[in-house]
Amino acid sequence: MKKNHCYLNAMGIVCAAGSSVQQIKDNMHTGKVNLTPSDTYHKGTSFPLGKVTDDLPNIPTSDKKWNSRNNRMALAALEQIRPQIDSAIKQYGAHRVAVIIGTSTSGINESERAIEKWLTTSVVPESYDYGLQEMGAPAQFIANELGATGPTYGISTACSSGAKALATARRLLQAGLCDAVVAGGVDTLCQLTVQGFSSLQAISTDRCNPFSANRNGINIGEGAALFLVSQHCCGVELIGSGESSDAHHISAPEPNGKGAIKCMQESLKDANVCAENIDYINLHGTATELNDQMESRAIAHVFTNNTLCSSTKPFTGHTLGAAGAIEAGICWMMLDNTSSSQFVPPHLWDGQRDPQLPSLNLASLLSDNKVQINTVLSNSFAFGGNNISLIFGRIQ
Template identity: 55%
Template structure:
């Protein structure tokens, strides 16, 4: 099989965009969630993981590209733009693909315009339905970068960003592309905040994964992009495992069998045993059902000795971007030799199996990291990254 390497990475979230800041906050246990009423019709302020940095302007005139979601994707692309331009020079624009996961796309912009329509009876000139199409971020990046290989979106809820990386590897292994720009982007909107609120899955406090006191998720926004190619670098995508529970539209299979299957499949794909994993990034949403299922699955595959953490108390649950963002955190942990702190109140839930929740560790030697993403409909994926 063709080996695929994660040559470059860029991420932006509530943790910031500078990798040194991200690392320090993941180790110190200092999140940057803000309380906001903006996205919740009930009016009470909720902890929201907002991106605080100024976003890059859209470089294209066509109104359909002018969304906050595309701005966030374009901002993430800026730090790896020289590498992208080098790819185009080396391989040609026809041999480069773009695969981007999202679940909201530009819905937040169209929410604003539809509100104006409800008040005035007319849509503003800024409205364009194409802003909220799930393929819009990938198509926008393709147009902005001048790439004309395969360009498409992935929208499988919270596994979208991770699925994009798996799709990129398939494009390279099949010989369709020489390199792929892959990742995920999602921005905050009322649809998701109020939708999860209606499911009684939103916490009015900072989320508290795997605690007996957990009360649900915090919604966040983020973008994370990778350049994936056959060119050898020091981080390799060595394992992909996917499964589908088909158990319930929004609840995971409580047995954890779907999660067990995809973690086991990723280990088999990487040709390693569970003891080789030095860090496991948990899906860890802090909902009752997810944490119950994931603890059961992780305990069965890894026992309680593998260091693991959920990074969602730092970033919020970034939905379609989560799988790519958490793979980026694994990429950074492998590069920098650290294990992110599991941020919670320390109150164990005795109904959950014991797993190796991390206190945070610096200056350690890591070779393999695994990242879990479990989505609505039981759409599961595990990625394994290796430091070469």
């Protein structure tokens, strides 16, 4: 164990790109996209959605306050690393294991259905519990499922939530408040987010096209990524984090990327690495006009144009509160030493560069062997200018 170091020992993940590490790597390696056209959450208009179509596990309790799709999604990721977590609880004690989960939807989908029934019948469904939609519910559910009694709470800062959960886990460990943390993010599709982003004219009716001159919006997605985080040296190291809150506008980013620049620079400082040491950047890359404009300017300011990068949202959709965790999971796949081959997620787009944007070195399907990947940075930017960058390193 290295004092003040922080490691992501194990990772469970489920999203539109796949329901296991190998499945996601295979789909990204071949450029296979699994977005599902649907008007379920926006009647009359079909949008491509990053929907998880695999069966999810049932909630193993009759307590109705836990029975949401969000918690079932979290459980699907949790089951993939349950042995490692159980081992940590046995080693450290339940009171020394924390649970920190980012989300922006929690059980809102169930609330929407309950409200619809109440409006038509004046009766709230017997199975419904208001607690389902509380932002702390996923963390409480996971802690209850595991029997963990350390610090337990949710983080809900829109699209930076999942990444902030990991930065929070690192701080808890460094402060000595716990010995292990189950941390990550989970979000599920609902009308609130799909119709909300549609009202902002931010959703594309085609697969999203990040950093293209033809980009026209995001694809909403769902999923979960959970990590066992500790100071035990195995897995992938979380070596730095940087956060900022520029508060430029409630929904639009600061156009020149001041907040993004600050959090990337702070993460580099925290990790004690130079920009030239970053081998790959996982871009926030939503494919909206303003976000891509801001992020490309910020990247060009902090890094050289040669830093390999990509947005993975064409594979997953924008999973909102889970995005930072899922994209951290993709970075984890790139750096985990148990993999027998190098993996670089390609940037899927139409190849039409926007002459108004700085040119970025976007990864192709053939980028795997072009550079040795040892240190990566992942960006997550949210409403209100709530920004975070995380830096991960391969254990040497």
